[in-house]
Amino acid sequence: MTPAFLRTAVVIGCGVTGTSIALALTGAGVEVALVDQDADAVARARRTGAGTAWTPDRPPADLVVVATPPSTVVDVLHDAQARGLGHVCTDTAGTKDIVAAEAELRGCDLKGYVPGHPLPAGDPAAGPSASRFAGRPWILCPYDTTPRWALATVAELAALCGAVRRDMTPQEHDLAMAAVSHVPYVVAAVVAGGLLDVDPALLPLAGDELAGVVRAVAALPGAGSDLLAHNAGPVADRLDKAAGALAAAARMLHRGEDTVPVELALLLELGERGRAALEAAGEHRTAEDARGPDRM
Incomplete structure (x- = not known):
């Protein structure tokens, strides 16, 4: 599948989920930059072919994927938007109601943020794999005010990873x-x-x-x-x-x-x-x- 909206991405969080997403995107021809507080985590992800380390001279990416624990998502999202890392942001946290509400209270740019949650298959202990999302649900929880262009970018992320998009409210x-x-x-x-x-x-x-x-x-x-x-x-x-x-x-x-x-x-x-x-x-x-x- 050739990327339409999504040609560059920044993945923040090089755990199993973040690295698996980065692998799927690079395999689809997307240029991926990797960010993690742990330099070793970035190095491990790079060795798998998941992308390159992010550098400050990079222009804003089409998409920023926040693949960190729920309690840190809003802080990381707010920082990524303040630094202009990308035009659209999403996350992978397994809860959505509190994260979506906190993003609004924190003053994050909601027009550029689409809460998301991929549900990969396989055992996380087996390590990252680009195929973990194939055929699996990828839940999106857009706000009422989410613009079509932002939703289309995150929808393409799910499609490039081989997942099946499903829209829900955060509460659902x-x-x-x-x-x-x-x-x-x-x-x-x-x-x-x-x-x-x-x-x-x-x-x-x-x-x-x-x-x-x-x-x-x-x-x-x-x-x-x-x-x-x-x-x-x-x-x-x-x-x-x-x-x-x-x-x-x-x-x-x-x-x-x-x-x-x-x-x-x-x-x-x-x-x-x-x-x-x-x-x-x-x-x-x-x-x-x-x-x-x-x-x-």
């Missing part, structure tokens, strides 16, 4: 992520933490099912907690609902009555229906596709 995005990503991540962390009470000699008894569940927590805890704090309300509501269902199951088992098997079967039937709904939606995932904070 965060509610969805709480349900399909953030709460499962917390539950996986709780399940994994519970393994610390198990005799290590017994852990080899675990099957692939458990490994698939707990793989989602294979990332820096700070990254996950930062993201969850930025989506606190929707996550807390979902956790309350899940905790209520678990407490009900525990009460059934504590009672030990003859009706327990039937009552538990009804609860487990809801789980089976949820699994079937996920598969019907086309979300066929393997253990390697388990979602971690990099994708949340």
